[in-house]
Amino acid sequence: MNTLLYLVIYDLPSTKSGDKRRKRLFELLSGYGKWKQFSVFECFLTAKQFAQLQTTIEKLIKPDEDAVCIYILDATAIKKAIAYGTSTPEKPGSIII
DSSP states (O other), X not given: OOOEEEEEEEEOOSSHHHHHHHHHHHHHHHTTSEEEETTXXXXXXXXXXXXXXXXXXXXXXXXXXXXXXXXXXOHHHHHTOOOSSSOOOOOOXXXXX
């Protein structure tokens, strides 16, 4: 199964409704990848999984209030990754959605 690394970074407002969306987004992304730090996830996904994630994110966020950026990284980018104090991106044994 061919997967790519998707780096998902998000910023939602600190309001009651923004906090609820942030919690739901965090829970969603936890099912797709590894939480690296505040508002940052590393997700190794197939094209189908990525399409499902995109659709769910689009339904969850408010585009006029929220910001979600997804960076798609191939194998060469992963090999060039430099990490201090933590490990470099690594494919998990299995993905639970």
